[in-house]
Amino acid sequence: MIGLLRSLQRTAAPKPLEPSRIAIGDEVLDVVFRRHAQARRLVLRLNASGTGVLVTVPNGVSRVKALEFTARSRGWIEERVRRRGGLIQLAPGHVLPFRGISHEIRHLDTRRGVVRIDAARSIIEVPGDAAHVSRRLTDFLKTAAREDLTEASEHYASLMGVRYRRITIRDQRSRWGSCSASGELSYSWRLILAPDYVLDYVAAHEVAHLKYLDHSPRFWRLVLTHCHDAARAKNWLRAHGQEVHRVVT
Ligand SMILES: [Zn+2]
Numbered sequence: 001m002i003g004l005l006r007s008l009q010r011t012a013a014p015k016p017l018e019p020s021r022i023a024i025g026d027e028v029l030d031v032v033f034r035r036h037a038q039a040r041r042l043v044l045r046l047n048a049s050g051t052g053v054l055v056t057v058p059n060g061v062s063r064v065k066a067l068e069f070t071a072r073s074r075g076w077i078e079e080r081v082r083r084r085g086g087l088i089q090l091a092p093g094h095v096l097p098f099r100g101i102s103h104e105i106r107h108l109d110t111r112r113g114v115v116r117i118d119a120a121r122s123i124i125e126v127p128g129d130a131a132h133v134s135r136r137l138t139d140f141l142k143t144a145a146r147e148d149l150t151e152a153s154e155h156y157a158s159l160m161g162v163r164y165r166r167i168t169i170r171d172q173r174s175r176w177g178s179c180s181a182s183g184e185l186s187y188s189w190r191l192i193l194a195p196d197y198v199l200d201y202v203a204a205h206e207v208a209h210l211k212y213l214d215h216s217p218r219f220w221r222l223v224l225t226h227c228h229d230a231a232r233a234k235n236w237l238r239a240h241g242q243e244v245h246r247v248v249t
Contacts, residue, residue: 100195201233
């Protein structure tokens with residue numbers, strides 16, 4: 001038993017590599033190195049939001065080599081960051097998409113009040129302490145996402161004759177929503193940044209999974225029967241999905 005444990009320890013994964021950083025324009029991107037036993041060569045890519053660099057490092061390749069590789073890839077990283085566009089801070093002066101429409105963030109110098117959308121002027125007004133604009137706006141967006149997604153989920157659940165157990169709102173980078181076998185729906189709050197019909201489609205899609213936990217023809221028939229904008233929404237997600245990840249909370 002002890003002998004077995006010793007041999008397991010010898011083959012255990014090597015220590016994680018210390019991360020680094022790279023300055024691109026006026027931005028500093030975190031560089032994260034990940035050891036991968038199956039990797040044949042160094043591979044570099046940006047993370048889902050385009051705000052950091054991920055480097056896959058084969059066993060036997062040193063951190064120094066991985067750093068050199070990152071430095072040689074600078075041109076590629078710059079090009080990707082340029083294509084991604086600037087980051088949107090939740091701060092006064094920045095323009096934020098809300099339900100698919102651009103709104104300028106303004107700080108209101110009043111102690112009281114709630115975050116308010118001025119649709120006519122395309123402005124989001126955030127009252128309170130200037131230091132809390134980002135947090136208050138994040139809370140507002142998550143609450144709005146929960147409200148819209150709950151309404152859409154209830155709507156499709158009643159049309160499709162299914163029930164869900166509960167809805168969770170997260171900041172998922174890799175997916176817009178998910179549905180568990182136990183009937184729990186989970187969505188990305190960033191859907192509130194996308195046009196209404198996109199949020200609506202993601203809800204229809206996840207609610208349809210309460211009936212069919214697959215992507216079979218009968219699943220798609222159910223989605224398309226009740227959600228007529230599905231194709232348009234899928235196109236939007238393909239073309240613009242990454243843009244909502246530019247918003248930094
Ligand atoms: Zn699905």
